[in-house]
Amino acid sequence: MKAFIFPGQGAQFVGMGKDLFVEDDAARILFEKANEVMEFRISDLMFAGTDEDLRQTKITQPAIFIHSVATFFAKKGDQLPGMVAGHSLGEFSALVAAAALSFEDGLRLVQQRALAMQEACDIEPSTMAAIIGLENEVVEEVCAAIEEVVVPANYNSPGQVVISGSIDGIHKACELLKEKGAKRALPLKVGGAFHSPLMEPAREKLAIAIKNTHINKPICPIYQNATALGSKDPAVIKENLIAQLTAPVKWAQSVENMVKDGASSFTESGPGTVLSGLVSKISKGMEAYKL
Numbered sequence: 001m002k003a004f005i006f007p008g009q010g011a012q013f014v015g016m017g018k019d020l021f022v023e024d025d026a027a028r029i030l031f032e033k034a035n036e037v038m039e040f041r042i043s044d045l046m047f048a049g050t051d052e053d054l055r056q057t058k059i060t061q062p063a064i065f066i067h068s069v070a071t072f073f074a075k076k077g078d079q080l081p082g083m084v085a086g087h088s089l090g091e092f093s094a095l096v097a098a099a100a101l102s103f104e105d106g107l108r109l110v111q112q113r114a115l116a117m118q119e120a121c122d123i124e125p126s127t128m129a130a131i132i133g134l135e136n137e138v139v140e141e142v143c144a145a146i147e148e149v150v151v152p153a154n155y156n157s158p159g160q161v162v163i164s165g166s167i168d169g170i171h172k173a174c175e176l177l178k179e180k181g182a183k184r185a186l187p188l189k190v191g192g193a194f195h196s197p198l199m200e201p202a203r204e205k206l207a208i209a210i211k212n213t214h215i216n217k218p219i220c221p222i223y224q225n226a227t228a229l230g231s232k233d234p235a236v237i238k239e240n241l242i243a244q245l246t247a248p249v250k251w252a253q254s255v256e257n258m259v260k261d262g263a264s265s266f267t268e269s270g271p272g273t274v275l276s277g278l279v280s281k282i283s284k285g286m287e288a289y290k291l
Helices: 018-023 025-038 042-048 051-055 057-076 090-097 103-123 136-145 167-179 197-211 234-243 251-260 274-283
Strands: 002-006 083-086 126-132 150-157 160-166 184-187 265-268
Touching (some): 002 090, 002 274, 018 025, 018 042, 018 057, 025 103, 051 057, 057 090, 057 103, 083 090, 083 251, 103 197, 126 167, 136 160, 136 167, 150 251, 150 274, 160 167, 160 197, 167 184, 197 234, 251 274
Parallel strands (some): 002 265
Antiparallel strands (some): 126 160, 126 184, 150 160
């Protein structure tokens, strides 16, 4: 069974999507639709903007979504996905690939998500850090022992967890986790504490938009970040999408469940190959399958 996976924020690059626009008619139509929805030519920024342009959350998230969906339709040919999943922002791309969301509705939600997250970041300075080389339980215990807001935000692969929280809390957690034996505790250059309680203002705003958006029954299960489980129930999908902004991204658990449920290959659709690398790490020790 073929699984398609979609990346999140951080995978952007200058020139992203230009080859698709030039070479693929279906992709070109999507880019022009995106320009209409955004009410400016975001494609121009994607193709010929600057790194600074693409680092703005309000540009980054829609740009990655557009690129990911366009890549999917260019790659899939006549194949229908057997299952889909996306990392954080990528969950919206996955929903479009599974025909649960229209491209236009997906882009509007991503646009609102980006603006709501930026506003939440402006309320309280916060950040994230990557922790390498510790068991999940150790990271969870250290985070729970700190008085400031610090939580596991991304379970990316065995031995790789990203934590999220206040600046002081992340600093304390990194020092404690190094003492516990972490190979690396690396602060990330991000604008806020994504997938943590500090995103509650954004969750509240996005919840309204999601509730007012129609979601179809998808053509295949979507494995969602908040639960790591596959679902085809629109009501469940909405609930998990709303929870996503303050809940951790259970990526490793999602991939494990997809393999157990019959995924025989994974195709990454979007800029970069980060998720393919994570899938390779997660799949070690599991039943062999072709990437």
